[in-house]
Amino acid sequence: MTIERGAPVVFDPYGAYESDCPARLAVDIFGNSWLTVIVYSLRDGPMRPVDLRRAIGGISQKMLTQTLRRMERMELLERRRYAEAPPRVEYELTPAGRDLLIPIFALGAWVDRHGDVVRTALYGDGEE
Template identity: 75%
Template sequence: MTIEQVDFGPYGDYEADCPARLAVDLFSNSWLMVIVYTLRDGPMRPGDLRLAIGQISQKMLTQTLRRRESMALVERRRYAEAPPRVEYSLTAAGRDLLVPIFALGAWADEHGDTVRAAMFGES
């Protein structure tokens, strides 16, 4: 596997305005990857999204979706119907997050047992 390191030029390592810091901050939110992964196949209504994710409160889902919408990672579309219908989908930037999410999943598949065994003192 070949991984190319990105040079962030004038930024120091992980300074507050460095793009790498933004990426680390994004991935530190446990629900970000779950929501992006769940929306990978297309738009979903909030109720369906919550059922697909499981173990997320309505309040947390709403807060997370609003925050991701403000970051241009998720798009909210409201339909003028009675009753109103809302769907969430990934923006281009949100879809691009699937690349590192899939890479992290591949890493976990390859090394998860080793890490878990080390954490619990198994041989």
């Protein structure tokens, strides 16, 4: 995927922090750190919750379940339940969820270019 530089998206004018402002939705989505991690984890195809939790690491079962349910309501992923014994559930990105990979990859590229400078500014270079 390629990201065009210098081509910002222009939104219709909104009042400061109006509830229907597209920027607020973007901040809400990217403000939830687990949501973007789950999207990235599902980039190669469907996964079962146990495999997602193992791949992500550091997320509680409760937080994973809450985030998956929220993402399903937002139509970012689809839950598939298979009538097997024992029952099997998988989650897969919808087209909207797959499109979120574009800004996630763009943020990753930004961190690759500027992360060391920001980390050093925040935490120092580790030498005392």
